[in-house]
Amino acid sequence: MNSEFPAGVLFSSRVSGVGDLAGCLADLRFKERNESVRLLQYALQREGLLAASDVTGFFGNRTKRAVYEIFPDGLQVKNLPKIGLSTLSAAKVVRLDAPIAKGKVTYGYGIRNKRYIAGFHTGSDYAAPAGTPVYAIRSGRIEWAGSSKSGFGRWIGLRADNGRLYVYAHLLSHSVRAGQSVLAGQVIGAVGSTGTATGPHLHLEDHPPGRFVYGNTRRPQW
Template sequence: MSKVKYYYDSETLSYQKIERKKGRRLGIALLSLVAIFLAAFILLVVYLNLPQIQTPKEKALKRELTNMQLQYGMLNRKMDQIQDVLGNIEDRDNNIYRLYFESNPIPEEQRRAGFGGVNRYRNLEGYDNSKLIMETTQRMDILTKQIVVQSRSLDEIAELAKEKEQLLSAIPAIQPVRNENLKRIASGFGWRNDPFTKVKKFHYGMDFTAPRGTPVYATGDGRIERADNRATGYGNHIRLDHGYGYTSLYAHLYKYNVRVGQRVKRGDVIGFVGSTGRSEAPHLHYEIYKDGERINPINFYYGNLSPEEFDQVLQQAQQENQSLD
C-alpha cells in the first residue's frame, strides 16, 4: 500500500494531501521501463566489447590449453625430424642393404599403410582441439608402425648378413694345392685326351701335379661327407659338403687327414697328394659340384690368387693336353 504524502499550504496554514495524477504515474512507469531497457542495452554492449571477465580457475585452464597447443606443435616438429631420419633409413634399407643381400624391397604401401576399419580415435572427438589431438595421435601411430616395419626389416637383414657371411666362408674359393708346392697344372676342365685310352674324354675337374705327400687344403668351410676309395677311378678321395648346394671332391690321395662327419674350415689340411685309383702320376684331381652338377673349378680361386697368378692358371687350364686320370 502506497504511503499518503502531504504538503504545507502557507495560505491556509494547514497540511494538504498530495493527489497524484494518473497520467503522471503512467509517465513515470514508462520512463522507468525505458531506463531499465537502456541500462540493459548498455550492459550488453559492454559485455560484448570488453574482454570477458575470467575467474582464476578459468585463467589457469586457459594457460594449460595454450601450453598444450605449444607442446603439440613441438611434438609435430619432432615427428617431422624423425620422419626424415626414418625415410633415409628406409631408402638405404631398400636400395642398399636388401639389394646387396638379394632380398625384395619392402613396398611403399606396406611401409605407409594406415589403420582401416573402426574409428580408433572416437574417444578424442568433441573437444575444442580434437582435430589437432586426433591428427597428432594418428601421425604417432603411423610413425610407430613404420618403425616396427623397419625394425623387423633390419632383423631380417641381420639374418641375411649372417647367412651371407656363412655362404662366403662355405663357397670353395682357394686353390687346393699351394703354388709353392705345385709343379704345374696338368689339365683343366673340358675335353682332354685320356692317358690310358688316348681318346678324347670330358675331364670334369682340374689336375694339380705335385710330389706325393703334398698337403691338400679344404677350399671352403664344410663337413666331410666321404673319405674312402669306394668310387670308381678316384682312389682315395674326399667329398666335402659346403652347404648351399656346393660340394668339392679331392681324388687320388695318398692318405687322409680327416674323418667322415668332421667339420673343417677353409685352409685346413684334409689329405695329401698321391696316385691312387685310375691315375698316371702323383697329382690331385679336384672337382666342384653345384646342386649336383659338376662345374669348372677355375672360377673359384679368387681367394688366394693374384690377378697375374689367376691369368697364368687360366692359360694352363685351357690347354687341350692329356689329363692324368
C-alpha cells in the same frame, strides 16, 4: 722359411683395415680359446711351426713358442700379413685360391678324351709331389673320405658352405672322416696317385648341390 699362407687366403669379416686388425689382436692372448686363435694356428702350421694336432683354438705354450720363433718382437699388426693374415676375426676363412700351396692347374677341366667315361676331363688337376698337403678350399662338412670303387682312388667329398660338393681324388691319404666339419685352409689329406692316376697329382671336381653324379660338373670355382 716360407711365409706365404697357401695360395692366398680371404677372410670374411665385418671389419677391415689396420685399426680393425689391432682390435682383433685382443683375441690372440695367452690361455684364450677362440676362432681367431685357431686361424693363427693354421697359419703357423703352414709355416711348419705347429703340428695339425696343435690347431685347437687354445693359445697354449706351443702356440706361444711358435709365435715368438717367427715373431721375436711378438704379435703386432705389422707382422700378421707376413703369414697371410690380412684380416682376423671370429668369422671364418672364406676360401683359398687353390687346394694346395702355390697350386696351379696342370691339366684343365673339359679336355676331350675318349678314355674318360664322361668323354671329357671332369675336373682340374694339380700336379705335386706325393705327400703334399691338400687343403679344404672352403669351410664345410665332409660327406665321405675313403677309397672309391672307381678310378678316383682314395677320395674325399666336401660339402662346402656354398652348397656345392667338391671332390678330391687320387689322394695318398686323408686326415678327415665323414660327418666332420672343417674350416677353409684346414689340411684334409695328401696328394697321391691312387686309382687310375698316371702320376702324383690332385684331381679336384666341382659338383652342384645334391648327390654326387659322375660327370655332372663345371670348371672348378669357389
